[in-house]
Amino acid sequence: MRYLPLSDAxxxxxxxxxxxxxxxxxxxxxxxxxxxSGKIEGLPDHASELAVERELGALxxxxxxxxxxxFFLGCGAYRHHIPASVDHLIQRGEFLTSYxxxxxxxxQGTLQALFEFQTQVARLYGCDVANASMYDxxxxxxxxxxxxxxxxxxxxxxxxxxxxxxYVSVAKTMARFTGDALRYEPPTLSAETDFAALEVDGExxxxxxxxxxxxxxxxxxxxxxxxxxxxxxxxxxxVTEPVALGxxxxxxxxxxxxxxxxxxxxxxxxxxGGPYVGLFATREKYVRQMPGRLAGETVDAEGKRGFVLTxxxxxxxxxxxxxxxxxxxxxxxxxxxxTIHMTLxxxxxxxxxxxxxxxxxxxxxxxxxxxxxxxLVNDVFFNEFTLRLPKEARPVVxxxxxxxxxxxxSLGRLYPGEASLENGLVVAVTETxxxxxxxxxxxxxxxxxx
Amino acid sequence: xxxxxxxxxPTAPDxxxxxxxxxxxxxxxxxxxxxxxxxxxxxxxxxxFEGVAQEVTIGHRAFEHDEDFYKDRLAGLQRKRPIGLxxxxxxxxxxxYTRLSRQNYAIDLGLFPLGSCTMKHNPRLNxxxxxxxxxxxxxxxxxxxxxxxxxxxIHRLGExxxxxxxxxxxxxxxxxxxxxxxxxxxxxxxxxxxxxxxREVILVPESAxxxxxxxxxxxxxxxxxxxATAAGRVDLEALKSRLGPDVAGVMITNPNTCGLFEPEMTAxxxxxxxxGGLVYCDxxxxxxxxxxxxxxxxxxDAMHINLHKTFSTPHGGGGPGAGPVVFSEALTPFAPLPxxxxxxxxxxxxxxxxxxxxxxxxxxxxxxxxxxxxxxxRALSYILxxxxxxLRQVAEDAVLNANYVLRSLEDVLDAPFGASGPxxxxxxxSDKGFGGGLTTLDLAKGLIDEGFHPMxxxxxxxxxxxxxxxxxxxxxKAALDQFIGALRSVAExxxxxxxxxxxxxxxxxxxxxxxxxxxxxxxxxxxx
Numbered sequence: 001m002r003y004l005p006l007s008d009a010x011x012x013x014x015x016x017x018x019x020x021x022x023x024x025x026x027x028x029x030x031x032x033x034x035x036x037s038g039k040i041e042g043l044p045d046h047a048s049e050l051a052v053e054r055e056l057g058a059l060x061x062x063x064x065x066x067x068x069x070x071f072f073l074g075c076g077a078y079r080h081h082i083p084a085s086v087d088h089l090i091q092r093g094e095f096l097t098s099y100x101x102x103x104x105x106x107x108q109g110t111l112q113a114l115f116e117f118q119t120q121v122a123r124l125y126g127c128d129v130a131n132a133s134m135y136d137x138x139x140x141x142x143x144x145x146x147x148x149x150x151x152x153x154x155x156x157x158x159x160x161x162x163x164x165x166x167y168v169s170v171a172k173t174m175a176r177f178t179g180d181a182l183r184y185e186p187p188t189l190s191a192e193t194d195f196a197a198l199e200v201d202g203e204x205x206x207x208x209x210x211x212x213x214x215x216x217x218x219x220x221x222x223x224x225x226x227x228x229x230x231x232x233x234x235x236x237x238x239v240t241e242p243v244a245l246g247x248x249x250x251x252x253x254x255x256x257x258x259x260x261x262x263x264x265x266x267x268x269x270x271x272x273g274g275p276y277v278g279l280f281a282t283r284e285k286y287v288r289q290m291p292g293r294l295a296g297e298t299v300d301a302e303g304k305r306g307f308v309l310t311x312x313x314x315x316x317x318x319x320x321x322x323x324x325x326x327x328x329x330x331x332x333x334x335x336x337x338x339t340i341h342m343t344l345x346x347x348x349x350x351x352x353x354x355x356x357x358x359x360x361x362x363x364x365x366x367x368x369x370x371x372x373x374x375x376l377v378n379d380v381f382f383n384e385f386t387l388r389l390p391k392e393a394r395p396v397v398x399x400x401x402x403x404x405x406x407x408x409x410s411l412g413r414l415y416p417g418e419a420s421l422e423n424g425l426v427v428a429v430t431e432t433x434x435x436x437x438x439x440x441x442x443x444x445x446x447x448x449x450x
Numbered sequence: 451x452x453x454x455x456x457x458x459x460p461t462a463p464d465x466x467x468x469x470x471x472x473x474x475x476x477x478x479x480x481x482x483x484x485x486x487x488x489x490x491x492x493x494x495x496x497x498x499f500e501g502v503a504q505e506v507t508i509g510h511r512a513f514e515h516d517e518d519f520y521k522d523r524l525a526g527l528q529r530k531r532p533i534g535l536x537x538x539x540x541x542x543x544x545x546x547y548t549r550l551s552r553q554n555y556a557i558d559l560g561l562f563p564l565g566s567c568t569m570k571h572n573p574r575l576n577x578x579x580x581x582x583x584x585x586x587x588x589x590x591x592x593x594x595x596x597x598x599x600x601x602x603x604i605h606r607l608g609e610x611x612x613x614x615x616x617x618x619x620x621x622x623x624x625x626x627x628x629x630x631x632x633x634x635x636x637x638x639x640x641x642x643x644x645x646x647x648x649r650e651v652i653l654v655p656e657s658a659x660x661x662x663x664x665x666x667x668x669x670x671x672x673x674x675x676x677x678a679t680a681a682g683r684v685d686l687e688a689l690k691s692r693l694g695p696d697v698a699g700v701m702i703t704n705p706n707t708c709g710l711f712e713p714e715m716t717a718x719x720x721x722x723x724x725x726g727g728l729v730y731c732d733x734x735x736x737x738x739x740x741x742x743x744x745x746x747x748x749x750x751d752a753m754h755i756n757l758h759k760t761f762s763t764p765h766g767g768g769g770p771g772a773g774p775v776v777f778s779e780a781l782t783p784f785a786p787l788p789x790x791x792x793x794x795x796x797x798x799x800x801x802x803x804x805x806x807x808x809x810x811x812x813x814x815x816x817x818x819x820x821x822x823x824x825x826x827x828r829a830l831s832y833i834l835x836x837x838x839x840x841l842r843q844v845a846e847d848a849v850l851n852a853n854y855v856l857r858s859l860e861d862v863l864d865a866p867f868g869a870s871g872p873x874x875x876x877x878x879x880s881d882k883g884f885g886g887g888l889t890t891l892d893l894a895k896g897l898i899d900e901g902f903h904p905m906x907x908x909x910x911x912x913x914x915x916x917x918x919x920x921x922x923x924x925x926x927k928a929a930l931d932q933f934i935g936a937l938r939s940v941a942e943x944x945x946x947x948x949x950x951x952x953x954x955x956x957x958x959x960x961x962x963x964x965x966x967x968x969x970x971x972x973x974x975x976x977x978x
Contacts, residue, residue, distance in 0.1 A: 003836070009924075011847075014853075016859055019502065026850065027743075029874075030713070031716055034743050052579070059585075061544070061599065062598050063599040077590075083540070085544050092551040096556070096577075096765045097556040099765045100769075104963045105956075105962065108896055109550035112550055166818040172814065173786070178668075220526075221972075255956065272585065272823035274823050275822065296974050297968065317909075320673075325668065329756075331768075342546055343536070343543050344538055346491075346495045348493055352497075353499065380522075409591045412661065414591075
């Protein structure tokens with residue numbers, strides 16, 4: 001077996017040193033009835049590298065690859081071009097095969113990269129501090145709600161209709177067990193967000209808004225932030241498309257107290273939904289209420305600058321049941337990919353990337369809105385917008401998929417049973433979308449709707 | 451192979467201090483590297499775009515660069531102030547992160563004996579497979595007809611996990627071990643609530659990972675500790691006396707964090723079940739028993755599996771992990787969405803919409819999409835490579851290696867449970883007998899100078915100055931012998947009260963770092 005270095009001679013010699021007659025002697029504590037004498041039934045034996053590659057390759061080929069077809073899906077996961085050097089660097093064994101940097105003297109690479117990551121995220125979000133990552137945007141969103149409860153000592157969270165329905169679903173699942181009250185109504189198929197309808201009062205711990213939201217709409221949250229603060233509540237902003245922040249103001253600039261989101265767009269591929277990287281940032285005064293790991297600057301015994309994991313008295317391995325969260329392993333390597341990609345982009349590159357995304361999306365929206373019967377729901381958007389089709393969008397998406405066009409996300413898929421949303425189609429356009437893709441999509445859509 | 455092939459030994463531990471100062475602060479291959487905020491600027495980029503600062507022709511017309519247009523579509527919210535993101539060209543970026551990487555220890559560099567973390571070799575085939583476009587470049591919301599291969603992969607991995615654990619079903623979506631624990635506890639709570647028997651308390655052994663009590667609290671439970679026996683096992687009698695109508699269940703780690711199998715696991719499960727509770731098993735240590743023991747045969751109701759431990763997906767400096775949870779028949783109806791179900795030759799994605807009556811009792815959703823697909827591909831690649839025979843050998847070699855370390859060092863290091871029989875996949879030592887006020891921390895830092903990552907320190911909490919050594923099965927005997935030699939040497943120094951250990955490490959990229967300062971005056975982001 002190519003991954004197991006011990007030879008039979010080694011095993012025999014080591015058993016002798018250990019004082020065991022056979023390997024079975026080392027498993028004596030296992031109750032007799034639970035010992036398996038042979039191999040587990042129905043499972044094949046080991047296989048060569050070539051055989052495994054062939055077997056898994058066959059499964060891979062059974063999927064429609066986004067990069068091989070006109071592709072317009074978003075809604076929390078976006079297809080961006082990732083520079084080749086990003087994937088090369090994260091595969092260096094010193095990053096890939098290292099552990100959580102609990103021994104800082106021999107983990108400065110990971111720690112410094114995390115410090116850079118935290119700074120990039122904080123600046124992008126317009127916040128004072130950011131942590132070293134969460135699992136993904138949806139879990140970061142729930143952790144932000146928990147944090148707001150801890151800070152305000154109030155138990156009611158208002159979720160805006162524009163929040164990703166899966167994020168809502170995660171929060172609802174958790175709230176059922178923790179006793180938090182959530183108020184939420186699905187969005188309407190209109191250009192207007194529901195901020196005015198959010199009734200912030202003395203029991204509200206936080207208001208959660210997505211920016212840009214699930215339909216791609218963008219709205220100024222400054223007034224909402226003021227309303228929250230006047231009522232003693234926190235404003236949580238969720239960003240599922242970080243590239244947008246190269247073009248539009250950050251939530252922090254508009255008064256959001258906690259900003260969380262999905263970082264996948266920068267450096268991490270689609271990967272069928274994971275692993276991704278949750279981003280989490282807030283105000284300095286709330287740092288001790290944050291979940292997750294934090295890298296911090298310090299000095300070593302010779303006075304050299306170095307980095308360590310810090311403020312760990314918030315965390316489970318120290319505080320156990322009193323920790324701010326149970327999170328342990330986070331998304332370190334994806335955070336590294338984010339940081340490397342962001343360093344390659346820099347401010348200039350991020351702004352250009354955002355501009356290309358926005359302009360291509362505008363062009364696509366105008367083209368698709370010309371398809372007979374199709375209207376553009378929101379004319380304010382970044383790189384993702386919602387179309388109202390003259391009929392239910394879900395079968396249209398399926399019909400286009402049969403023609404090898406991945407046309408976007410139907411709201412029927414995201415909001416099953418919501419009849420008022422079923423004609424909605426959310427379309428994302430990035431720098432990877434070509435003019436030809438848009439043309440093919442538009443003409444196929446026209447035929448399917450005819 | 452000899453354990454010190456060059457035969458050279460440093461004359462004194464502080465020899466490095468006598469080295470001449472350099473202009474750069476570098477020491478040959480040990481290269482200092484500034485932060486990107488000190489070397490990059492906002493005008494530099496390592497990425498070129500087509501059509502920027504010219505005209506972009508997409509859709510039906512060409513757009514001139516037009517600020518009004520930009521404003522109209524963005525509700526007047528366009529960025530007005532600089533973000534403060536420095537950029538570097540590609541060569542500078544590659545050099546920066548390559549230099550940083552060289553300040554890390556890694557499995558690729560040497561044995562990584564971190565107890566309860568299972569730092570085994572990460573096969574590169576797994577990386578190759580995960581990057582196949584058919585897995586890496588598919589969107590989680592694609593129509594299900596277009597991702598049948600992905601569902602097939604998730605389903606096949608799930609089948610393996612169910613068979614290897616002897617359980618009834620599996621939830622694939624949890625993102626990491628602690629997320630899996632949460633999944634298991636929410637299923638337990640749902641099952642109890644479904645029978646109208648909400649309970650408030652989860653019992654956790656003193657030796658548990660910190661995630662266990664934190665998870666129980668996160669799931670809304672009150673946590674109480676169960677004491678351990680002198681032999682390092684759960685005290686069954688103490689457990690039994692605490693069980694009652696308020697106890698929802700127990701969280702047991704088996705093999706436990708002392709590196710020992712809980713021989714009374716079946717009795718523990720029976721007692722908990724008899725009192726109306728359910729049994730959660732922390733599967734962090736599954737590597738010790740994979741292919742030899744099925745947790746399902748021990749009466750366990752839920753267990754997470756760290757794919758990044760037992761099934762070799764890389765730790766990546768702290769994640770991403772993956773924590774699928776296997777369930778007993780009793781908990782299966784409560785498993786979270788979404789999941790993949792095979793109907794004939796077709797794979798169906800069961801979500802909120804499709805759960806219907808068939809899965810009406812599922813407790814909800816834990817994450818936006820399907821879980822850690824990129825880890826599933828790697829784990830299945832690992833599993834198929836080993837097969838049923840290889841996985842059994844994995845457990846055997848992991849346990850043999852740990853016992854070899856234990857018995858090779860128990861004359862020099864105190865092994866608190868050494869007399870109670872063999873350990874499983876990790877060997878536990880204490881700081882008993884260290885001289886001159888030296889501590890486990892000092893020994894660990896001394897091991898760094900020997901070229902090894904330290905073992906897990908001060909955990910489990912039930913042993914004073916604990917040192918938990920998990921070598922894993924992917925170490926050769928020669929590598930183990932060298933490690934044993936190094937640990938023996940440092941342990942002898944610790945027992946002799948060698949003051950120099952307090953200054954260790956001296957050969958690492960950094961000397962000991964001031965963690966108190968970092969916590970007292972937190973600097974968490976770069977400030978100009």
